Amino acid sequence: MTDPHITPASWTALTTLSDKASAEALGAAMEQMDPAPDGIGVFEMEDGSGLWEVGGYFSAAPDTVALALLAAAYGAQPFAVSELPPTDWVAHVRRELQPVEAGRFFVYGSHDADRVPEDRVAFLIEAAMAFGTGHHGTTKGCLLAFEALLEDGLDPGPVADIGAGTAVLAMAAAKVWPDAPVVASDIDAVAVEVAEANLEVNDMAGRVACVEAAGFDHPALAGPFDLIFANILKGPLIDLAPDMARASARGGAAILSGILNPQAEDVVAAYGDAGFDLVRREVLGDWTTLTLRRS
Incomplete structure (x- = not known):
């Protein structure tokens, strides 16, 4: 039986942009990726920098080439992709x-x-x-x-x-x-x-x-x-x-x-x-x- 408290391995892909409209557009474009992200977050960073963070959460390794193309197309910083190990939270x-x-x-x-x-x-x-x-x-x-x-x-x-x-x-x-x-x-x-x-x-x-x-x-x-x-x-x-x-x-x-x-x-x-x-x-x-x- 699978323990519901243990999350399987997953991946995150995070980047930042300078304006809300571009961040929201990038988040919408990420929904069309294959494999598609399980969730996308678009947030204004709370550090006073004025930057917006866009994050994708994946249950399979994301397409890093597609992420690089999306970052370039929307003027974002290169995505930082991280693998998260299975965790009993x-x-x-x-x-x-x-x-x-x-x-x-x-x-x-x-x-x-x-x-x-x-x-x-x-x-x-x-x-x-x-x-x-x-x-x-x-x-x-x-x-x-x-x-x-x-x-x-x-x-x-x-x-x-x-x-x-x-x-x-x-x-x-x-x-x-x-x-x-x-x-x-x-x-x-x-x-x-x-x-x-x-x-x-x-x-x-x-x-x-x-x-x-x-x-x-x-x-x-x-x-x-x-x-x-x-x-x-x-x-x-x-x-x-x-x-x-x-x-x-x-x-x-x-x-x-x-x-x-x-x-x-x-x-x-x-x-x-x-x-x-x-x-x-x-x-x-x-x-x-x-x-x-x-x-």
Whole structure:
């Protein structure tokens, strides 16, 4: 029987271009290759370079001559082709990931169940689940920011977790504020299912309302909320600033992450224009978490 957690050997082909239109055109042209890629990604690079990355993912070795011709035709850098060996990703994650400790919060996998301190608010997030494990630096930054607000005496109230993924942040709020209404949303239906599964695993089924929505586009997200988490990316965060202001209660707090350090000032400026004041900035490695209050 094949282990579903072990991926067979595969190949990646990556290149960069200077503009979005050419990148998207190259991505579309790659779909006509033989063998065809199993997936194609076109992304603006988050390093401030202005470049776009185009990546193809193949289950059979790609045609390097065709890739070279495509790169030349669309003005891209030569493709970097790499073979990925068969990998048991769940075993790899379990070896690499240690529990996350952020103030009173403790995020762990089942392989660390014997390490859970009795005095912590703990959440079991399995490595096999999609949409992250809760171990990313941005999640820890959000938990630390929430801890700081709790230490400052933040009163319980309605909470929204936008782009919730595994719903760790929503669960954290629901645990410390058992009577507060909490809603977790994600643009991806599978992520919503993952959030609901995590709630059940942590004996919190029904405690958080999980909805599929883009941004605040759902009746359950009309607000007003006393606390809003949004751990996504710079671009969507800036786009959501006006909607977040409308959904936030006066004096309400917002914890934002998924922001690379050089991007933080742009996010602060956008939210300042929307009526938020910066309260705190948390930097963990390459990532910044911002705590804001609606004026």
